[in-house]
Amino acid sequence: MRYFIELAYNGSAYHGWQNQPDAVSVQGTLETALFTLLQVPISVVGAGRTDAGVHATQYFAHFDAEILPDLQQLIFRLNSLLASDIVVYNLFEVHPEAHARFDAISRSYEYHIIQQKDPFFYETAHLVKNELDLDKMNLAAFSLKKHTDFKCFSKSKTDVKTYNCDIKSAIWEKQENKLVFKITADRFLRNMVRAIVGTLLEIGLGKIQVEQLEEIIKSRDRQNAGTSVPAKALFLTGIEYPKTIVEK
Numbered sequence: 001m002r003y004f005i006e007l008a009y010n011g012s013a014y015h016g017w018q019n020q021p022d023a024v025s026v027q028g029t030l031e032t033a034l035f036t037l038l039q040v041p042i043s044v045v046g047a048g049r050t051d052a053g054v055h056a057t058q059y060f061a062h063f064d065a066e067i068l069p070d071l072q073q074l075i076f077r078l079n080s081l082l083a084s085d086i087v088v089y090n091l092f093e094v095h096p097e098a099h100a101r102f103d104a105i106s107r108s109y110e111y112h113i114i115q116q117k118d119p120f121f122y123e124t125a126h127l128v129k130n131e132l133d134l135d136k137m138n139l140a141a142f143s144l145k146k147h148t149d150f151k152c153f154s155k156s157k158t159d160v161k162t163y164n165c166d167i168k169s170a171i172w173e174k175q176e177n178k179l180v181f182k183i184t185a186d187r188f189l190r191n192m193v194r195a196i197v198g199t200l201l202e203i204g205l206g207k208i209q210v211e212q213l214e215e216i217i218k219s220r221d222r223q224n225a226g227t228s229v230p231a232k233a234l235f236l237t238g239i240e241y242p243k244t245i246v247e248k
Helices: 026-038 071-081 134-146 192-204 212-219
Strands: 002-009 055-064 086-094 106-114 167-175 178-185 234-240
Touching: 002 026, 026 055, 026 071, 026 086, 071 086, 106 192, 134 167, 134 178, 134 192, 134 212, 178 192, 192 212
Parallel strands: 055 234
Antiparallel strands: 002 055, 002 086, 106 178, 106 234, 167 178
């Protein structure tokens, strides 16, 4: 049987989602917990990798196992076993061919900015003390939707076959004492959101003009875009799937 597991995690203590040699990952931690409870090796396939320090308020993964008779009890036992920085919200049976990564229709991220020192957000938000022009940042963010090739925002060493992404929305919002960048696309390249945010911040600081963004994107050169912002303020906030994944 194939199962989807919905979870969330604070990524501060982990070297990202994906298993890595000699490093603690969310994937490895979850697989260990499932093995402890089910007493069989479980291979968990995630919706995609998140970098070290990145958080997820909604994440999905799938795994195969024999029929699990009491899913609610398994959720309870998993949460009792896992550390407080990982929580399992849901566990449900899906179509045998359903895939947590390849069946995702869209993914959404948020990046959190604070503009003054705050002891309650210093671990999960990026501090930018200088004044930012939010109107220019939003004008530039909106223009991202006109483009599809985002090689200029991609990590240099990557094995992807295409740099094309369909950005569905991108906007900066004021939320009390934070600025939050929200972006949704069908897929994202490695380091893409952090590079976009770094570039938009340079526009907000007046170091880059809004009109230059199009030139940067067309250049397909990572060196022309802004510096990647720290991972600690990035959140994967949503993954959308077709309803057909639960149909047998």
